[in-house]
Amino acid sequence: MFETPEDRKYQESHEYATTDGETVTIGITDFAQDELGDVVFVELPEVGDDIAQGEEFGVVESIKAVSDLYAPISGTVTEVNEELFDRPELVNEDPYGEGWMLKVDRADDADFDALLSADEYREQTE
Amino acid sequence: MAHRKPPLYDVYAADATFTEFGGWDMPVEFDSIRAEHAAVRESVGIFDVSHMGEIVVTGSDATALMQRLTSNDVSALAPGDSQYAMLTDESGTIVDDTIVYRLPDEETTRYLFVPNAGHDEEAYRRWVDHRDEWDLDAEVRNETDAWAMLAVQGPDAPDVVDTATDVDVTPLSWGEATYADIDGVRSWVSRTGYTGEDGYEILCPSDDAETVWSAFEGDVTPCGLGCRDTLRTEMGFLLSGQDFDPVEEPRNPYEAGVGWTVDLDTDFVGRDALAEIEREGVTETFVGLILRERGIARHGHEIVADGEVVGHVTSGTMSPTLGEAIALGYLPTTLADPGTELSVVVRDQEKRAEVVSTPFIEDN
Numbered sequence: 001m002f003e004t005p006e007d008r009k010y011q012e013s014h015e016y017a018t019t020d021g022e023t024v025t026i027g028i029t030d031f032a033q034d035e036l037g038d039v040v041f042v043e044l045p046e047v048g049d050d051i052a053q054g055e056e057f058g059v060v061e062s063i064k065a066v067s068d069l070y071a072p073i074s075g076t077v078t079e080v081n082e083e084l085f086d087r088p089e090l091v092n093e094d095p096y097g098e099g100w101m102l103k104v105d106r107a108d109d110a111d112f113d114a115l116l117s118a119d120e121y122r123e124q125t126e
Numbered sequence: 127m128a129h130r131k132p133p134l135y136d137v138y139a140a141d142a143t144f145t146e147f148g149g150w151d152m153p154v155e156f157d158s159i160r161a162e163h164a165a166v167r168e169s170v171g172i173f174d175v176s177h178m179g180e181i182v183v184t185g186s187d188a189t190a191l192m193q194r195l196t197s198n199d200v201s202a203l204a205p206g207d208s209q210y211a212m213l214t215d216e217s218g219t220i221v222d223d224t225i226v227y228r229l230p231d232e233e234t235t236r237y238l239f240v241p242n243a244g245h246d247e248e249a250y251r252r253w254v255d256h257r258d259e260w261d262l263d264a265e266v267r268n269e270t271d272a273w274a275m276l277a278v279q280g281p282d283a284p285d286v287v288d289t290a291t292d293v294d295v296t297p298l299s300w301g302e303a304t305y306a307d308i309d310g311v312r313s314w315v316s317r318t319g320y321t322g323e324d325g326y327e328i329l330c331p332s333d334d335a336e337t338v339w340s341a342f343e344g345d346v347t348p349c350g351l352g353c354r355d356t357l358r359t360e361m362g363f364l365l366s367g368q369d370f371d372p373v374e375e376p377r378n379p380y381e382a383g384v385g386w387t388v389d390l391d392t393d394f395v396g397r398d399a400l401a402e403i404e405r406e407g408v409t410e411t412f413v414g415l416i417l418r419e420r421g422i423a424r425h426g427h428e429i430v431a432d433g434e435v436v437g438h439v440t441s442g443t444m445s446p447t448l449g450e451a452i453a454l455g456y457l458p459t460t461l462a463d464p465g466t467e468l469s470v471v472v473r474d475q476e477k478r479a480e481v482v483s484t485p486f487i488e489d490n
Contacts, residue, residue: 061444
């Protein structure tokens with residue numbers, strides 16, 4: 001029912017992380033955006049800020065709910081999706097694409113190993 | 127304790143997500159809050175609001191009993207009329223708000239009033255206790271479980287409700303009600319609502335709720351409590367238990383901006399205290415706010431001016447109509463003029479905000 005692409009790894013708190021070998025892209029899952037409903041606000045760190053695996057890095061708000069965001073990996077923010085400030089609905093429309101939140105410099109492999117595979121995450125949301 | 131379920135629960139359970147509200151499991155969202163909100167503002171939506179209570183009061187002293195326990199002048203009601211009123215305690219603090227209907231009845235005087243979700247039993251007890259204390263001739267029945275309540279709201283509501291009913295409901299003015307059949311189900315159809323749009327609220331027997339709900343299927347967007355909240359917030363309408371609450375947010379009707387529901391020429395519980403408050407004036411008042419910085423004000427957030435906490439937000443959301451963060455809350459009357467600039471503290475950050483008059487949008 002929900003998309004859970006194989007090309008990334010997942011955290012129990014519904015964030016994903018995917019890497020092209022250089023940078024890591026972070027966002028929230030299709031399941032999470034559906035649970036939240038219409039996203040109307042995101043609060044994200046700034047370029048240069050450090051985030052730490054399992055620690056809060058921001059907030060996403062829908063009309064009905066406020067939800068903390070937890071970093072799936074540790075690293076330094078290299079890019080923030082500022083498009084979300086004007087169009088937070090992109091998180092609903094395309095959570096794995098245009099709705100991405102942060103790009104972070106390449107994380108430790110150990111950080112990725114600690115995350116759930118698509119299969120494991122799917123099991124959690126079923 | 128298990129939550130109460132509306133009679134239509136199984137009918138739409140697969141299509142909606144649910145939330146607990148006032149002890150009831152109610153649909154919060156069918157499709158999306160934003161889409162449902164737009165349907166009500168632009169065309170028409172239907173809500174199941176069966177979590178609202180229904181208390182019926184009859185008998186030769188029914189008017190006297192209603193008069194003693196509600197803030198408005200019940201004796202002004204003709205059969206088929208309704209009025210908005212507060213239930214206050216001896217100190218004038220709002221316990222709940224309600225709509226009081228005078229039902230047409232040739233045999234006796236008959237009222238129906240609608241307390242908020244989860245307040246039906248306490249209202250029933252209050253009415254029975256006062257009746258006994260004053261030795262009045264009135265029968266009081268809590269019929270909450272016997273009735274379903276559906277709200278059909280939006281600019282197209284008159285058309286669709288008129289099509290569904292066997293009598294012409296378009297001549298009803300705001301607040302008026304009539305009995306009408308909907309697919310053979312005898313219903314009480316009232317031109318009232320909580321959205322700021324034209325519309326009707328329909329009371330029908332719980333056992334026949336599915337018939338009435340189905341009569342609107344196809345033409346009307348099913349809506350949940352999520353957009354009911356954004357719609358009423360855009361209008362600045364009070365939510366019981368949130369914008370006022372006898373324990374968490376004790377407020378009198380003058381502070382809450384509903385002094386117009388108080389008739390001091392009637393004798394009701396809280397009247398004397400309210401007469402004094404009215405004479406002396408209030409120091410705090412209910413206001414609307416718009417955030418001028420990115421962020422969303424929510425229930426409980428502090429309002430600050432010049433570094434001092436001066437008030438707090440009681441309701442706040444992103445307005446789907448305006449695309450701006452709007453909020454309701456209480457401020458000192460000295461800071462309540464539209465245009466006053468202050469801040470709302472959102473997660474330890476001050477966000478600039480401005481006092482504005484309500485409703486936030488044009489009243490239809």
